[in-house]
Amino acid sequence: xxxxxxxxxxxxxxxxxxxxxxxxxxxxxxxxxxxxxxxxxxxxxxxxxxxxxxxxxxxxxxxxxxxxxxxxxxxxxxxxxxxxxxxxxxxxxxxxxxxxxxxxxxxxxxxxxxxxxxxxxxxxxxxxxxxxxxxxxxxxxxxxxxxxxxxxxxxxxxxxxxxxxxxxxxxxxxxxxxxxxxxxxxxxxxxxxxxxxxxxxxxxxxxxxxxxxxxxxxxxxxxxxxxxxxxxxxxxxxxxxxxxxxxxxxxxxxxxxxxxxxxxxxxxxxxxxxxxxxxxxxxxxxxxxxxxxxxxxxxxxxxxxxxxxxxxxxxxxxxxxxxxxxxxxxxx
Amino acid sequence: xxxxxxxxxxxxxxxxxxxxxxxxxxxxxxxxxxxxxxxxxxxxxxxxxxxxxxxxxxxxxxxxxxxxxxxxxxxxxxxxxxxxxxxxxxxxxxxxxxxxxxxxxxxxxxxxxxxxxxxxxxxxxxxxxxxxxxxxxxxxxxxxxxxxxxxxxxxxxxxxxxxxxxxxxxxxxxxxxxxxxxxxxxxxxxxxxxxxxxxxxxxxxxxxxxxxxxxxxxxxxxxxxxxxxxxxxxxxxxxxxxxxxxxxxxxxxxxxxxxxxxxxxxxxxxxxxxxxxxxxxxxxxxxxxxxxxxxxxxxxxxxxxxxxxxxxxxxxxxxxxxxxxxxxxxxxxxxxxxxxxxxxxxxxxxxxxxxxxxx
Numbered sequence: 220x221x222x223x224x225x226x227x228x229x230x231x232x233x234x235x236x237x238x239x240x241x242x243x244x245x246x247x248x249x250x251x252x253x254x255x256x257x258x259x260x261x262x263x264x265x266x267x268x269x270x271x272x273x274x275x276x277x278x279x280x281x282x283x284x285x286x287x288x289x290x291x292x293x294x295x296x297x298x299x300x301x302x303x304x305x306x307x308x309x310x311x312x313x314x315x316x317x318x319x320x321x322x323x324x325x326x327x328x329x330x331x332x333x334x335x336x337x338x339x340x341x342x343x344x345x346x347x348x349x350x351x352x353x354x355x356x357x358x359x360x361x362x363x364x365x366x367x368x369x370x371x372x373x374x375x376x377x378x379x380x381x382x383x384x385x386x387x388x389x390x391x392x393x394x395x396x397x398x399x400x401x402x403x404x405x406x407x408x409x410x411x412x413x414x415x416x417x418x419x420x421x422x423x424x425x426x427x428x429x430x431x432x433x434x435x436x437x438x439x440x441x442x443x444x445x446x447x448x449x450x451x452x453x454x455x456x457x458x459x460x461x462x463x464x465x466x467x468x469x470x471x472x473x474x475x476x477x478x479x480x481x482x483x484x485x486x487x488x489x490x491x492x493x494x495x496x497x498x499x500x501x502x503x504x505x506x507x508x509x510x511x512x513x514x515x516x517x518x519x520x521x522x523x524x525x526x527x528x529x530x531x532x533x534x535x536x537x538x539x540x541x542x543x544x545x546x547x548x549x550x551x
Numbered sequence: 552x553x554x555x556x557x558x559x560x561x562x563x564x565x566x567x568x569x570x571x572x573x574x575x576x577x578x579x580x581x582x583x584x585x586x587x588x589x590x591x592x593x594x595x596x597x598x599x600x601x602x603x604x605x606x607x608x609x610x611x612x613x614x615x616x617x618x619x620x621x622x623x624x625x626x627x628x629x630x631x632x633x634x635x636x637x638x639x640x641x642x643x644x645x646x647x648x649x650x651x652x653x654x655x656x657x658x659x660x661x662x663x664x665x666x667x668x669x670x671x672x673x674x675x676x677x678x679x680x681x682x683x684x685x686x687x688x689x690x691x692x693x694x695x696x697x698x699x700x701x702x703x704x705x706x707x708x709x710x711x712x713x714x715x716x717x718x719x720x721x722x723x724x725x726x727x728x729x730x731x732x733x734x735x736x737x738x739x740x741x742x743x744x745x746x747x748x749x750x751x752x753x754x755x756x757x758x759x760x761x762x763x764x765x766x767x768x769x770x771x772x773x774x775x776x777x778x779x780x781x782x783x784x785x786x787x788x789x790x791x792x793x794x795x796x797x798x799x800x801x802x803x804x805x806x807x808x809x810x811x812x813x814x815x816x817x818x819x820x821x822x823x824x825x826x827x828x829x830x831x832x833x834x835x836x837x838x839x840x841x842x843x844x845x846x847x848x849x850x851x852x853x854x855x856x857x858x859x860x861x862x863x864x865x866x867x868x869x870x871x872x873x874x875x876x877x878x879x880x881x882x883x884x885x886x887x888x889x890x891x892x893x894x895x896x897x898x899x900x901x902x903x904x905x906x907x908x909x910x
Contacts (some may be wrong), residue, residue: 253646275646
């Protein structure tokens with residue numbers, strides 16, 4: 220039994236549908252649900268907002284005070300904290316497969332091979348990737364987007380005519396993320412591995428040993444650690460020095476006999492929130508691995524699909540594949 | 552009422568979604584069959600995955616365009632190609648779980664069915680959520696003979712099929728029909744064959760086949776020996792094996808002309824008795840590793856020495872799925888059978904290898 224527990228500080232919630240993503244819109248905890256709605260958590264109850272009627276939310280991203288959702292109706296919608304929804308794209312007949320957003324209001328999405336970037340003025344640029352795109356991420360500096368596709372990734376400057384810079388590695392690349400210092404590009408792969416490139420010299424890094432695909436990646440606030448899902452513990456890779464994780468073993472936090480499905484680093488301290496396939500949620504401290512239980516696994520609990528901290532790190536929102544959710548308020 | 556609803560929901564969550572693959576050369580009638588399945592009054596809801604450049608409209612609410620993106624898995628298995636778009640689409644469709652009961656995948660006329668099937672072996676998420684029910688190949692009775700000569704894709708599709716719809720039979724004479732049927736049987740004697748016009752087949756001929764389910768591999772007999780859809784045929788052929796130590800199936804029987812396809816064949820073998828698992832399992836694994844590129848489908852029911860249960864396996868190219876199944880029945884003859892369908896199969900090598908596994 221874990222000594223420390225915050226289970227008494229969790230407000231249980233029922234979102235009513237499988238949770239695809241979690242975020243805080245300003246102060247308001249919000250969940251994007253697979254049934255096409257957003258669920259705003261309000262004191263005492265909550266409010267459902269239909270964003271993709273008769274459709275499913277396939278992917279979601281957040282930026283300052285906004286939830287951006289992409290559906291199998293081909294629409295990209297920006298929802299503000301007052302609940303107003305603005306459609307910024309309608310890719311008729313297609314699915315929105317990947318999304319990325321940035322605090323200045325820029326949004327990128329993909330449908331099939333097409334990647335579109337919309338800057339904060341609303342100007343849209345298009346890039347046709349060599350194959351279907353599964354993951355997008357903004358670079359921390361400059362208007363540049365990392366694109367994961369088959370046989371590698373590309374870095375694209377939407378505002379220049381230059382062709383995107385290719386980063387090649389055979390196989391199917393799924394999610395993409397870039398380290399906060401802009402030095403490392405990491406993708407998760409179909410083959411249950413991560414692949415990384417040191418961007419300046421394109422040196423390859425293989426981070427393998429996962430029993431399942433990694434679909435959740437989170438950087439620590441100081442950019443020195445990358446937490447990942449896909450194993451029976453959160454696998455946390457060190458990116459402290461120039462070489463990144465090359466030649467180093469990762470940390471394993473919260474090892475159980477159950478798969479970690481979602482990870483989210485605390486915004487101000489080296490603590491990672493992690494959710495498991497059976498619905499358990501815990502906090503782990505890096506690097507010593509001390510554990511604090513947030514939510515014990517409910518009977519017939521389903522996978523935690525989303526985790527989000529608020530900006531201060533005082534509250535943690537989580538949601539599961541059965542629509543169960545919860546809000547942790549850290550003790551003062 | 553509430554309790555019943557909860558049980559239904561639980562059932563849906565745990566149930567794997569059946570996926571039927573419709574393949575066939577251009578113009579054979581894939582879309583006709585698809586629309587027939589969709590419009591029949593069956594109360595089932597389908598999600599349909601079609602190639603983006605389909606020519607005829609599909610009469611369904613949930614239609615997803617696919618791009619047939621095939622990629623190699625980076626896992627050292629050289630012919631292990633999968634349909635990347637299918638992984639992505641099935642993952643997306645799961646978010647609409649409960650709004651459909653089954654998935655139909657229509658491939659392009661030139662598609663190789665293997666990557667579709669291999670996707671269900673290789674991707675854990677797809678495998679957890681969905682199961683491949685059967686590969687259904689639609690063939691044009693008038694033109695299949697020509698396509699088998701000039702289009703390797705058409706031959707692949709016939710060889711790979713669990714169910715073959717021989718369509719447009721009204722456009723050919725009885726002799727021509729016999730001829731094309733014999734040509735199909737030379738390549739694939741195991742598929743269920745239905746002769747149709749306008750793809751008019753009962754739905755249960757194409758849906759709910761469980762062709763890739765180990766639990767449902769009950770016997771391995773050439774389908775035309777079992778009668779197929781030939782009503783006047785009797786079913787007393789099960790015991791005519793085993794009067795030698797091993798034998799090949801008789802292909803020349805039952806009035807069909809005997810054709811031998813030059814590059815696509817099936818090899819069926821049996822051992823009248825037990826097999827040594829210590830020899831058989833490594834042999835099978837090594838053999839498909841070495842020759843998997845030319846083996847399209849493999850199936851077997853094996854009697855392991857001192858094992859009360861039947862060992863069944865099935866495979867696609869280099870990928871194998873095998874397990875102990877039900878117990879041998881007391882009156883059941885413990886015969887070990889396997890069949891490979893493939894291109895330029897080395898019959899002598901396979902025979903020798905299998906026979907040397909006898910216990």
